Each structure stands twice: as structure tokens, then as C-alpha cells.
Amino acid sequence: MAGSIPxxxxxxxxxxxxxxxxxxxxxxxxxxxxxxxxxxxxxxxxAYWSLWLLGLVVLVVLLGPLVWKLGINDIDFRARLAGxxxxxxxxxxxxxxxxxxxxxxxxxxxxxxxxxxxLIGLVIGVVVGAIAGIARGWIDAALMxxxxxxxxxxxxxxxxxLIFFFRDPLKAVxxxxxxxxxxxxxxxxxxxWMPAARLVRAQFFSLREKEFVEAARALxxxxxxxxxxxxxxxxxxxxxxxxxxxxAAAILTESTLSFLGLGFPPxxxxxxxxxxxxxxYLDIAMHWSLxxxxxxxxxxxxxxxxxxxxxxxxxxxxxx
Amino acid sequence: xxxxxxxxxxxAVPSLLGISVVLFTVLALAPGxxxxxxxxxxxxxxxxxxxxxxxxxxxxxVWQRYWHWLTSMLQGEWGYSFxxxxxxxxxxxxxxxxxxxxxxxxxxxxxxxxLPVGILAAVKPYxxxxxxxxxxxxxxxxxxxxxxxxxxxxLFSIHLGWLPFVFRSDVQATGWQWWVEQFKQSIxxxxxxxxxxxxxxxxxxxxxxxxxIRLDYVTTARSKGLAERVVVVKHVVRNALIPVxxxxxxxxPAVFGGAIVTExxxxxxxIGSLLIDSILRNDTPVIMAVTFVLSALVIxxxxxxxxxxxxxDPRISYR
Numbered sequence: 133m134a135g136s137i138p139x140x141x142x143x144x145x146x147x148x149x150x151x152x153x154x155x156x157x158x159x160x161x162x163x164x165x166x167x168x169x170x171x172x173x174x175x176x177x178x179a180y181w182s183l184w185l186l187g188l189v190v191l192v193v194l195l196g197p198l199v200w201k202l203g204i205n206d207i208d209f210r211a212r213l214a215g216x217x218x219x220x221x222x223x224x225x226x227x228x229x230x231x232x233x234x235x236x237x238x239x240x241x242x243x244x245x246x247x248x249x250x251l252i253g254l255v256i257g258v259v260v261g262a263i264a265g266i267a268r269g270w271i272d273a274a275l276m277x278x279x280x281x282x283x284x285x286x287x288x289x290x291x292x293x294l295i296f297f298f299r300d301p302l303k304a305v306x307x308x309x310x311x312x313x314x315x316x317x318x319x320x321x322x323x324x325w326m327p328a329a330r331l332v333r334a335q336f337f338s339l340r341e342k343e344f345v346e347a348a349r350a351l352x353x354x355x356x357x358x359x360x361x362x363x364x365x366x367x368x369x370x371x372x373x374x375x376x377x378x379x380a381a382a383i384l385t386e387s388t389l390s391f392l393g394l395g396f397p398p399x400x401x402x403x404x405x406x407x408x409x410x411x412x413y414l415d416i417a418m419h420w421s422l423x424x425x426x427x428x429x430x431x432x433x434x435x436x437x438x439x440x441x442x443x444x445x446x447x448x449x450x451x452x
Numbered sequence: 453x454x455x456x457x458x459x460x461x462x463x464a465v466p467s468l469l470g471i472s473v474v475l476f477t478v479l480a481l482a483p484g485x486x487x488x489x490x491x492x493x494x495x496x497x498x499x500x501x502x503x504x505x506x507x508x509x510x511x512x513x514v515w516q517r518y519w520h521w522l523t524s525m526l527q528g529e530w531g532y533s534f535x536x537x538x539x540x541x542x543x544x545x546x547x548x549x550x551x552x553x554x555x556x557x558x559x560x561x562x563x564x565x566x567l568p569v570g571i572l573a574a575v576k577p578y579x580x581x582x583x584x585x586x587x588x589x590x591x592x593x594x595x596x597x598x599x600x601x602x603x604x605x606x607l608f609s610i611h612l613g614w615l616p617f618v619f620r621s622d623v624q625a626t627g628w629q630w631w632v633e634q635f636k637q638s639i640x641x642x643x644x645x646x647x648x649x650x651x652x653x654x655x656x657x658x659x660x661x662x663x664x665i666r667l668d669y670v671t672t673a674r675s676k677g678l679a680e681r682v683v684v685v686k687h688v689v690r691n692a693l694i695p696v697x698x699x700x701x702x703x704x705p706a707v708f709g710g711a712i713v714t715e716x717x718x719x720x721x722x723i724g725s726l727l728i729d730s731i732l733r734n735d736t737p738v739i740m741a742v743t744f745v746l747s748a749l750v751i752x753x754x755x756x757x758x759x760x761x762x763x764x765d766p767r768i769s770y771r
Contacts, residue, residue, distance in 0.1 A: 178590075288712055292739075407598065
């Protein structure tokens with residue numbers, strides 16, 4: 133089959149196929165593109181189970197604090213650095229604060245940062261890529277030069293630089309929680325839009341020459357209508373995949389910043405921040421670093437698998 | 453070829469200028485005034501402050517300040533650290549070799565993992581080896597470097613007691629013993645970085661080999677009756693690795709990020725821990741200089757990759 137790309141290695145192989153490349157089983161009458169994507173997504177077992185697992189994590193993080201009522205900053209010196217027990221299923225930290233409560237709260241922050249940063253990065257990326265792809269000429273050249281420039285910025289040092297300079301003023305304006313959240317989300321999003329922009333531009337370049345767009349143009353559709361109604365919806369697949377992977381990257385970046393002590397302040401426990409606080413007690417309180425580290429790992433792993441599954445599901449050229 | 457290199461160099465200059473503009477914009481937009489202290493100090497009369505400001509050029513228009521900053525950055529006059537009062541350039545030169553050694557060795561480790569595993573996985577796609585390797589690759593780049601670092605310390609330093617978990621720059625041994633000590637204290641940071649990079653590169657190597665292995669010339673080589681080994685090593689891998697070269701260079705910003713984290717975990721006195729320390733101590737000149745140096749290194753390596761790519765792939769025109 134010319135132009136087909138084999139699915140990723142972690143996907144299940146499809147049913148045996150006839151010489152035409154079609155499945156031997158009779159196909160259902162007609163399926164909507166989303167139902168078809170879902171069918172293909174389910175073939176990627178790891179992605180499918182990752183979706184359930186991640187859903188469970190999100191549910192626990194959202195509903196957990198309603199059930200587990202211990203405060204995140206309740207200090208109990210009698211239970212300092214205690215291992216997991218029935219009173220504290222995840223143990224406690226050096227001030228005797230309950231780690232389960234802190235992990236639940238931190239999960240909300242970490243996942244929210246990932247989602248918000250992804251949205252910001254995606255919006256910037258799509259806008260830049262769409263303008264470059266539709267305008268072409270010098271506007272395209274200039275925008276791509278800027279994109280390449282941002283791609284060659286060393287991300288983490290620049291992130292640290294921005295946070296260093298703008299931490300205090302934003303804190304003063306929006307308060308410590310919202311200020312730091314805004315800052316982190318904005319800088320992570322603002323430094324992760326480049327791959328999406330390149331992707332969207334490439335999609336635009338190929339889609340704008342396709343017959344259906346030409347037909348719309350011939351019928352007198354304005355440029356904005358061509359873009360919004362015809363080109364963008366068809367460029368959506370790769371964008372969704374890139375967005376999913378960006379969530380994982382943003383969660384990793386946020387926890388890296390917090391782990392370096394330059395993310396959220398100590399009274400807002402994100403997963404990375406809990407890990408940072410725990411690293412000097414590795415020898416006597418192993419549980420303290422294992423739980424948040426494993427939570428970050430689980431979130432990033434499941435989101436990466438989901439991204440991989442979506443790539444297989446949304447790319448019609450993949451054999452599945 | 454010479455022409456090509458010159459052209460690439462000419463493209464690199466605007467990028468370097470662009471990055472300097474970005475960094476300077478951040479610096480200029482940043483709130484806070486270096487003269488804040490003088491402004492609140494009642495012993496300094498306002499006219500003295502005005503004179504000092506004029507003398508240091510703080511009231512000049514923005515483009516003039518940028519020009520001054522850029523020329524002094526390029527001449528290596530990076531000022532001195534607010535904290536240690538040492539020249540910034542000597543501070544950075546002191547720290548750079550350790551970082552480059554750790555990063556370089558970890559990249560070697562990453563390639564040693566990624567190349568064989570990626571090629572083997574692609575030669576037999578969807579085999580059990582491919583599945584296991586790909587799953588491990590996912591696990592590898594989902595494990596953040598700071599967590600693997602802590603896990604390594606937990607296992608090898610605390611439980612087994614084999615390796616020291618604090619990097620010492622003043623190892624007392626000499627000769628052979630010195631190398632053993634150095635090896636023991638650098639193996640963990642190098643492995644942490646190398647495994648992470650190796651995991652993500654393995655997937656690129658795999659897909660790159662998969663792209664090449666289905667081309668017609670490979671079928672021709674097979675039909676000539678060449679051994680599969682020869683086909684893979686001599687015909688497939690040579691061409692498949694060309695895009696990987698660019699990738700290794702393009703991943704460098706991410707590698708610097710990983711290096712900062714590992715240096716922080718293992719307390720390696722490198723440029724990354726210098727950056728973190730100066731941020732925690734509000735040491736602006738050092739922060740700016742380190743970021744500038746890292747950006748310049750990224751551009752330099754992109755340039756190298758471009759040149760290498762042009763040399764490896766004759767399809768790239770030198771014009």
C-alpha cells in the first residue's frame with residue numbers, strides 16, 4: 133500500500149488483510165470519523181489502558197480531597213517522617229504533614245499546569261503556523277525564522293531566567309498562588325509552541341493546494357472561511373497529537389522547575405515540589421520521594437501512550 | 453563545501469543576534485532597578501544618583517543600551533558576580549569543563565544504547581524485541597531525570613553503598629586511583645542523562661531505519677545475494693543515520709536542561725549548578741552570562757550539525 137505508514141511498535145497488529153489492503157471482515161455501513169478514530173484508538177492496547185488509568189488518576193485527584201479530609205498543611209510532630217500506615221496511607225513528611233492529602237492537592241496543580249500550558253502553547257502554535265502557512269512569502273519566512281530562533285533557545289535556562297525576573301511582580305499583583313501559576317503556565321506555554329507551529333504550517337502548505345480547498349476558493353469563499361471551515365479541521369489530527377505530548381512535557385517541565393526549588397512555593401505542594409522537599413531525607417524516609425516521583429512517572433507515561441495511540445488513530449495513512 | 457560552511461555561518465550570526473535580543477528584552481522588561489538600593493538610601497543625594505545613572509548609561513534609549521550590552525558581551529566583558537566578586541568569565545570557564553565532560557559522555561552512552569537497540573528493533577518490526585524495546589523507551593523518557601537520579605542514589609549509594617552520591621572536585625587520590633574515583637562519582641550522573649536521551653533517540657533511530665529499509669535500493673542489495681548483515685550495516689544504517697545527526701544537535705537544549713537537573717542532584721560543580729546557585733542568590737550578571745553561553749553553545753552545535761549533514765548527505769546542495 134503506497135503511502136501507508138506502519139503503526140507504532142506498541143500497537144496490536146491488525147486483523148489479516150486481503151490483497152487489496154482492506155480487512156477481510158465486512159465493514160459496517162458508515163461510521164463517523166470520530167467513531168472510526170475511537171475504533172482505531174482501541175486497537176492500541178497500551179494507549180487504551182493508559183486512558184483508563186489516567187482517567188482514574190484524574191478522578192482520584194479531583195474527588196479525593198472530598199473524601200480524604202486531612203489538611204495539606206496540618207502539622208503533626210508526633211508523626212514526623214512516618215512510613216505508610218492506615219492513618220497516613222502515603223506516610224508523612226518532616227513536619228508530619230499527611231502525604232496523601234498533599235499528593236492529591238499537588239496532582240490537581242500539576243495536571244492543571246500541564247493542561248493550561250498545553251492550551252497556551254497550542255493556541256500560539258496554531259495561530260503562528262496558520263498565518264505562516266496561509267500568507268507565505270516574507271511573512272512566512274519571518275515567522276519561521278522566529279520559530280527556529282525559539283527552537284534553539286535552551287529552554288530550561290530561559291525558563292529559569294524568566295521566572296527569576298518576573299516571580300516577584302506577578303506575586304505582588306495576583307497573590308502567591310495565582311501569580312506563580314500564571315507565570316509558570318505562561319512561560320512553559322510560551323516556550324513550547326514551536327513544534328505545533330511548524331506542524332500546522334506544513335499541514336497548511338499541503339492542504340491549501342488540495343482540490344476541496346480549491347473548490348471552496350472557486351466558489352468564492354473568503355480566506356478566513358477557507359482556513360476556519362476547510363483547512364483547520366483537516367489539520368486537526370496532528371495538532372491533537374502534538375497537544376497531548378505537550379501536556380506530558382509541560383508536567384515534566386513544571387515538576388523540574390519545582391524540583392529545582394524555583395517553581396511553586398513550599399506551601400503549594402505540587403508533585404515536583406514534594407520530591408524537592410524530600411530529597412534530603414532519602415535515607416530515612418524513602419516513601420516520601422517514591423510516591424510523588426511515581427505519580428509524575430505514571431502521568432507522563434500514560435499521556436505519552438495516549439499520544440502514541442492518537443497518532444495511530446488520527447492518521448488515516450496508518451495501517452490499523 | 454567551503455562556500456556552504458560560510459553560508460551556514462552567515463545564517464548563524466542573525467540567530468545569535470536574535471537570541472541576544474530575546475535575552476536583552478527579558479532583562480530590560482524585568483522590573484526592579486539596579487539602583488533601587490541607592491534610591492531608598494537617604495545618604496545618597498538624588499543628584500548623585502542621577503549622575504551615576506547618566507554615567508552608567510541607564511537613561512540612554514533602549515537600542516543604545518542594547519548595543520552597549522551586546523558589544524561588551526561579545527568582548528567577553530561580562531562583569532563580575534554580585535556574590536563572589538569574581539569575574540563572570542573566569543567563573544564560567546572554571547565550571548564549563550565538568551559540564552561538557554558529563555554531557556559529552558552521557559551522549560556517548562545514549563548513542564551506544566539507542567543505535568543498536570533502535571536498529572535491531574527496526575530490522576524486525578513488531579517482533580517481541582521491538583515491542584519490549586519500544587515499551588522500555590516510553591518508560592525511559594517518561595521517567596524524569598530527577599526521579600531516576602534519586603532512585604539511583606537510593607539504590608547504589610544508600611542501599612548498596614557502592615557509589616558516592618556527592619560529586620567532589622577535590623579528589624585526593626593520584627594516578628590510577630584518581631581515575632577510579634572519578635569514574636565512581638561520575639557514573640551515576642552520566643547514566644541518568646544517557647538513559648533518558650537514549651530512550652528518546654532509540655525511537656528516532658527505529659523510525660529512521662524503518663523508513664530506509666523499505667526503499668528499492670535495499671531490495672536490490674538483498675537480491676544481489678548480500679548477507680542480511682551486510683545489507684543492514686552497509687546499506688541501511690549508513691543512510692538512516694543521517695537524519696539522526698541533526699536530531700542529536702537539535703536535542704541539545706533539552707540535554708542542557710537535563711544537565712542542570714543532574715548537576716543539582718549530584719552536586720556537580722558545573723555550569724548548571726552555577727546557574728541555579730546564582731538564581732537563588734539574585735546574582736544577575738552570572739545568570740545572564742550563563743544563559744548567553746548556553747544559547748551560544750546550542751547555536752554552535754546546530755551549525756556543526758548543519759555542516760555535518762551537508763557533508764554526509766550529498767543530496768543537500770552546497771549552493
